[in-house]
Each structure stands twice: as structure tokens, then as C-alpha cells.
Amino acid sequence: MTVVSVHGLGKSFAGIAAADGMDFDVENGEIFGLVGPDGAGKTTVMRMLAGVMRPDRGSIVIDGIDVLADPEAAKQHLSYMPQRFGLYEDLTVDENIRFYADLFEVSRKLRAERTGPLLAASNMEPFRARLAGQLSGGMKQKLGLICALIHTPRILLLDEPTTGVDPVSRRDFWRILYGLREQGVTILISTAYLDEAERCTRLALLHHGRQRYCDTPERLKAMMPGTLVSFTSRQARAVRDALEGQPGVLGLLLYGDGVRALLDDAAKRVPGLMARLASAGLDSEPPRPAEPGIEDLFVALLKDEES
Amino acid sequence: MRPLRLKAIAVKEALQILRDPISLVIALLMPFMQMILLGYGINLDVRNLPTCVFDREASQDSQALLKHFQASPYFRIVETPSTYRDVIRALDGGACRLAIVIPPDFSQRIADSGGSAVQALTDASDDNTANIAIGYAQAVVGAYAAEATAGAAARAGLSTGPLQPVAVQSRVWFNEDLESRNFIIPGVVALVMALVGAQLASLTVSREWERGTMELLVSTPVTPMELMLGKLAPYFLVGLLDAAFCLCFAVFWFKVPFRGDLLVLFLTTSLFLVVVLGIGYLISVAIRSQLGASQIGLLVTMLPTVLLSGMAFPIDQMPKAVQLVCTFVPARYYIAILKAVFLKGSGLLELWRPVAALLAYAAVIGFFAARAFKKRLE
Numbered sequence: 184m185t186v187v188s189v190h191g192l193g194k195s196f197a198g199i200a201a202a203d204g205m206d207f208d209v210e211n212g213e214i215f216g217l218v219g220p221d222g223a224g225k226t227t228v229m230r231m232l233a234g235v236m237r238p239d240r241g242s243i244v245i246d247g248i249d250v251l252a253d254p255e256a257a258k259q260h261l262s263y264m265p266q267r268f269g270l271y272e273d274l275t276v277d278e279n280i281r282f283y284a285d286l287f288e289v290s291r292k293l294r295a296e297r298t299g300p301l302l303a304a305s306n307m308e309p310f311r312a313r314l315a316g317q318l319s320g321g322m323k324q325k326l327g328l329i330c331a332l333i334h335t336p337r338i339l340l341l342d343e344p345t346t347g348v349d350p351v352s353r354r355d356f357w358r359i360l361y362g363l364r365e366q367g368v369t370i371l372i373s374t375a376y377l378d379e380a381e382r383c384t385r386l387a388l389l390h391h392g393r394q395r396y397c398d399t400p401e402r403l404k405a406m407m408p409g410t411l412v413s414f415t416s417r418q419a420r421a422v423r424d425a426l427e428g429q430p431g432v433l434g435l436l437l438y439g440d441g442v443r444a445l446l447d448d449a450a451k452r453v454p455g456l457m458a459r460l461a462s463a464g465l466d467s468e469p470p471r472p473a474e475p476g477i478e479d480l481f482v483a484l485l486k487d488e489e490s
Numbered sequence: 491m492r493p494l495r496l497k498a499i500a501v502k503e504a505l506q507i508l509r510d511p512i513s514l515v516i517a518l519l520m521p522f523m524q525m526i527l528l529g530y531g532i533n534l535d536v537r538n539l540p541t542c543v544f545d546r547e548a549s550q551d552s553q554a555l556l557k558h559f560q561a562s563p564y565f566r567i568v569e570t571p572s573t574y575r576d577v578i579r580a581l582d583g584g585a586c587r588l589a590i591v592i593p594p595d596f597s598q599r600i601a602d603s604g605g606s607a608v609q610a611l612t613d614a615s616d617d618n619t620a621n622i623a624i625g626y627a628q629a630v631v632g633a634y635a636a637e638a639t640a641g642a643a644a645r646a647g648l649s650t651g652p653l654q655p656v657a658v659q660s661r662v663w664f665n666e667d668l669e670s671r672n673f674i675i676p677g678v679v680a681l682v683m684a685l686v687g688a689q690l691a692s693l694t695v696s697r698e699w700e701r702g703t704m705e706l707l708v709s710t711p712v713t714p715m716e717l718m719l720g721k722l723a724p725y726f727l728v729g730l731l732d733a734a735f736c737l738c739f740a741v742f743w744f745k746v747p748f749r750g751d752l753l754v755l756f757l758t759t760s761l762f763l764v765v766v767l768g769i770g771y772l773i774s775v776a777i778r779s780q781l782g783a784s785q786i787g788l789l790v791t792m793l794p795t796v797l798l799s800g801m802a803f804p805i806d807q808m809p810k811a812v813q814l815v816c817t818f819v820p821a822r823y824y825i826a827i828l829k830a831v832f833l834k835g836s837g838l839l840e841l842w843r844p845v846a847a848l849l850a851y852a853a854v855i856g857f858f859a860a861r862a863f864k865k866r867l868e
């Protein structure tokens with residue numbers, strides 16, 4: 184069953200499209216990822232889905248409700264966790280939970296029943312009386328999730344919930360998300376991390392406000408041609424310039440400590456490239472295979488698209 | 491409107507007030523400081539009033555009167571001009587605020603009536619000070635006159651009771667002093683409440699924007715009406731508390747007589763609070779920074795209330811165009827109500843005009859405030 188249906192969605196600020204041509208359907212119980220680097224338009228899409236920002240074009244249907252026509256009705260069905268921490272730092276953990284429970288008219292009894300397990304699942308029990316402003320980044324995000332879940336929404340919108348969060352909290356966070364999925368909650372999550380993107384059932388790649396691909400993580404990775412290697416060098420910029428346009432080089436990306444190159448056939452090309460670097464007077468270790476990050480995927484896929 | 495959501499907003503807002511030092515200072519400390527500063531500031535103004543005396547008789551009697559003025563703490567003789575033109579120049583130039591003109595037949599007048607023997611001229615631009623100054627001048631002249639008659643009577647071998655002049659003196663002084671306070675303190679109460687109400691309410695929505703809590707809030711089903719009423723409810727209670735404090739301060743500290751009905755006072759005060767909170771809320775919705783909102787709140791309440799409410803300058807002495815502007819200053823009506831309730835003991839029926847004006851004001855502000863907030867970012 185399709186729970187979220189987005190078609191031709193777009194939004195511009197001062198004539199520049201922050202999001203454009205968004206088209207995807209999300210099925211019940213999916214964890215759907217909006218993946219892209221900073222400025223890709225993830226937050227803009229999330230805000231439009233949450234009904235707090237009016238799209239310029241396109242349509243959104245959530246649980247059969249036209250969000251553009253009746254955003255308030257849609258808000259009863261979903262929970263939105265903004266990228267920036269949106270809870271009250273001068274309220275305690277308990278007071279924040281109670282506030283959101285009351286806003287969604289959760290009865291006192293139900294609130295009591297749900298709060299315990301949610302706090303336990305996120306290891307937050309000992310901090311119930313602590314002011315939210317005094318929690319660590321990871322705990323703040325978990326509190327945000329608890330508040331979002333207190334009214335058992337059918338759809339959860341999470342905007343970069345794990346950015347800047349410690350690994351332990353991040354693991355807790357994903358464990359809770361998997362649990363929700365089993366209960367049939369549909370989750371839309373945005374992320375700039377590829378390892379998180381891989382945990383999604385499907386994902387849409389966003390770049391400069393446009394939706395590039397929408398598929399399962401496996402299929403997207405498979406679309407990435409060739410293999411990724413990284414050259415470690417202190418003269419990264421010069422290395423990149425030397426490798427630019429060499430046969431078999433599909434894409435290049437500059438990093439702090441070197442260059443990543445996407446090669447059509449690593450075994451065949453590496454000796455030639457090393458020779459090229461040596462003749463340019465650049466020293467470099469032989470390249471090592473690299474785990475593709477989100478940027479690499481973009482470099483590869485966009486390169487692919489251009490040719 | 492859902493009761494649980496309304497309660498959620500109100501409880502949250504109350505907790506935030508209790509934990510926000512700025513709100514607490516505005517709610518608790520500001521009324522106290524303002525009552526003291528404004529209540530006393532205005533009374534102290536009348537001490538050492540620069541005064542000039544034009545003595546046209548230059549007799550022993552007129553010199554004796556002059557001594558009385560010099561002895562009074564309320565007047566400081568700065569000039570003794572010898573023509574009317576000099577008197578006017580001194581007043582216009584601001585060298586003195588009050589001019590006493592002793593007529594050429596002063597001794598005769600004192601002997602005859604003991605009454606209006608002396609002419610007092612004031613700088614009318616500050617009507618309040620002028621009124622008080624004239625009152626004090628009357629008291630000085632009255633005391634002198636009483637003393638002179640008593641002296642004359644004693645010389646004539648008649649007994650008029652030696653305590654009488656003292657009695658006259660003290661009564662006039664005491665009354666006059668009170669009247670000046672009665673005149674100004676209701677205005678101070680209204681000013682304090684307008685300031686506190688608008689300031690507190692001006693922070694409430696802008697705080698959500700500034701702290702980044704708005705995005706999450708507008709993603710919930712809360713309605714703009716619930717948000718407004720829930721947010722203003724705790725401020726309304728704080729406002730009533732402040733009003734009670736200010737009014738008690740007026741009665742027990744400044745000794746303004748209270749002859750009215752507490753219920754009338756409560757109802758009209760609530761009405762005025764609704765108006766000022768509504769104004770503050772509108773500002774808060776329009777301006778997204780707390781500092782900006784509170785400064786606009788200060789400007790919008792302080793200036794009209796001080797200048798155009800009749801608190802310091804009587805409205806009926808203003809130009810017609812300015813009087814029209816005064817019609818839109820809510821404090822004007824509340825001050826009129828306070829004075830009437832305190833001094834005359836007026837009931838709601840007698841007060842129907844200012845009450846109706848405040849009701850209309852509350853309705854208009856409420857109408858716009860309820861529609862001002864949009865559940866959208868941007």
C-alpha cells in the first residue's frame with residue numbers, strides 16, 4: 184500500500200530551485216532515504232512533506248490526504264523531527280514528552296504506558312528529570328524521537344537525525360527505527376552518510392535540488408561502474424591534475440589527504456597511472472581500494488549521466 | 491479548540507516563564523522598580539521649583555511673605571524681576587517654572603480677605619507640576635495670611651485661638667500633597683501594566699523562532715487560536731498579580747484613597763490586560779527576534795502611554811489632531827477608569843464609555859491577533 188506519494192514536487196527561493204522534480208512513492212513499512220550532500224534540498228523536501236512549507240509545484244498525498252489542500256489533517260498522521268533540535272531546552276525530558284503527548288491528545292494512561300518502553304529502548308531512563316538543554320547531542324536526538332513517537336504516528340519524517348551523533352546513540356537510534364518498521368511505521372529519513380543510506384529499503388538521491396535516482400541501495404551501488412581507489416599524497420591537487428583525462432579514469436574527487444579515482448578496470452590501469460605520476464614528479468603510494476562514500480557515488484553516477 | 495492542547499501550551503509557557511530570568515525580571519522586578527521610580531520621581535520633581543517673585547508693593551508685609559517662600563522646601567527663589575516683561579521672559583526662557591506677583595495693595599488685601607491676594611503664573615507646558623506648584627504656593631500664602639491675621643488679632647487684643655493658623659497650614663499641605671499623587675499614581679499603575687503586559691507577551695512567539703522550536707511546533711496539530719490563548723493565559727495571571735501589586739502599592743504606600751468596588755477594578759483591569767497582551771502578542775508574531783520584539787513593545791506602549799494618555803498632560807488641552815490620536819491609546823481609558831474607581835467610587839454603569847472603548851479595543855486586537863499567526867515557516 185502506498186502511504187506517501189510525491190509527484191513533480193518543487194520549491195524555489197528567490198527564483199532558485201531548492202527542490203525540483205521530486206517524484207517517488209513510499210510503501211507502507213518502508214525506510215525510505217533522501218540522500219544527498221549539504222544543500223541538496225533534503226530539508227526543503229522534508230518541510231514540504233511535514234506541511235510546514237508550501238510547495239510551489241507538484242503534489243503530496245499522505246495516507247490518502249492531499250497535504251497541499253489540508254496540511255492540518257495530514258499532521259495528525261505524521262511526526263516530523265527537524266534537522267535542528269526543536270524541543271524545549273528549558274524543559275525536562277519528561278516535560279517535553281508530556282507536552283508533545285498533550286498536543287496530540289494522547290491520554291494520560293496511554294502516555295504512561297508508552298513512555299517507559301520508549302525511554303528504556305533509548306537508554307534514557309536515568310535522565311527523565313534532566314533539562315533537555317543539558318543532554319548530549321545523541322541523547323537530544325533520541326529524546327526528539329521519543330517525542331515524535333509518543334502519539335504512535337503512521338509516518339515518521341526524520342531530517343538528518345544522526346548527523347553529529349555519537350556512534351552508540353546512532354546504533355540505539357537505528358535499532359529503534361528497525362523496531363518501528365516491524366510495527367508497520369513508514370519512515371522517511373534524510374542522510375548524508377552512505378552507510379545509513381545502505382540501511383534504507385529504498386532511497387532517492389538528491390543533488391542540487393534535483394532527484395537523480397530512486398531505487399534500492401543495492402541496485403544503486405551496482406550502477407556504479409568500475410572500482411574506486413584512493414591515492415594518498417600530500418600534493419593531492421597536483422595528483423588530481425595529473426590524472427585528469429587519463430585513459431580509464433571515470434571520475435576524480437579531491438580529499439584532504441589525497442585523491443579518489445574511479446577506474447573502469449583497476450588492475451589494468453594502475454601501473455600506467457603510477458608511471459604518469461612519476462613522470463610528473465609526484466610521489467604517491469600505490470593506490471588502495473576505497474569504500475565508496477556518498478560523494479563518490481554522485482561523482483560516478485553523474486559522470487555516467489553526462490556521457 | 492481542544493482543551494488538552496490548550497493546557498499543554500499554557501503549562502509549557504508557564505514553566506518557561508518560571509525558568510527564564512528575563513521574563514521573571516520583567517514580571518516581578520520591573521513593576522516594583524517602576525512604581526518606586528515613577529511614583530517618587532514625579533513627586534520629587536516639585537521640590538526646589540525655580541521661582542521668581544515680582545514684588546510690586548515692596549512693603550514689610552510682602553517681604554515677610556517672600557521669607558515664607560524662601561523657607562519652603564518646594565520653592566527656590568531664583569530671580570526678583572521688577573517688570574512684568576521680565577517675569578514673562580523668565581517663564582518663557584525656562585529660568586523659572588513659577589512666578590509669584592505680589593500686587594501693590596497686598597497688605598490691604600490680606601487685611602480684608604486673607605484670600606486670593608497673590609497672582610501665580612506657571613509654565614503650562616507641564617501641567618501637572620504647575621498644578622502642584624500652585625497648590626503649594628496657595629498653601630504658603632494661606633499660612634502667611636493666617637499668621638498675619640492672628641498677629642493682627644493679637645495686637646488688637648482679640649482671641650481667635652492660636653492653633654487655628656497651624657491647622658489651616660497642615661490641612662492645605664496634606665491635601666495638596668495627596669492630590670498630586672492621586673492625580674499621577676493611577677497613570678503610573680496603567681503605565682506599569684501596559685509595559686509589563688506588552689513586554690512579556692512580545693517575547694512569547696519570538697522566543698520560539700529564536701530558539702528553533704517553532705519548526706517542530708507548527709508540525710503538530712495545534713491551532714493558532716490554541717497557541718495564542720494557551721500562551722497568553724499564564725501572562726494574564728502574571729499581569730493580574732502585577733496589577734494587584736501595583737494597586738496595593740498605590741493604596742498602602744502612596745495612600746491614594748480607594749473608594750470603589752474591587753470587582754469593578756478586577757473586571758476593568760482584566761480588560762486592559764487583554765488589550766496590552768494582545769498588542770504584545772501581535773508584535774511577537776510580526777518580529778522574530780526577542781530583543782527586537784521587546785523594543786518595539788516598549789516603544790508602542792511607553793510613548794503613547796506617557797505622552798497621550800492624559801497621565802502627564804491633560805488631553806483636553808491638546809490640539810484637536812493630537813486629541814484624535816489619543817482616542818487610540820488604550821491606557822487613556824484605563825487611567826480614566828482607575829481615577830474614577832479610586833477617587834469617586836464609580837461603578838460599571840458610570841464607566842460605560844471607557845469600558846466600551848476598551849471592549850472595542852480588545853475585540854479588534856483579538857480579531858487580528860487570532861489571525862496573525864500562520865503555521866508556516868518562511
Ligand SMILES: Nc1ncnc2c1ncn2[C@@H]1O[C@H](COP(=O)(O)OP(=O)(O)O)[C@@H](O)[C@H]1O
Nearest residue numbers: 196200201219220221222223224225226227228
Ligand atoms: N528558507 C530558505 N530561504 C532561502 N534559501 C533556502 C531556504 N531553505 C533552503 N534554501 C536553499 O535551498 C537549498 C537546499 O537547502 P536544504 O533543503 O536545506 O538542503 P539540505 O537539507 O539537503 O542541506 C540550499 O541552497 C539552501 O541555501
Ligand SMILES: [Mg+2]
Nearest residue numbers: 225226266343
Ligand atoms: Mg538539511
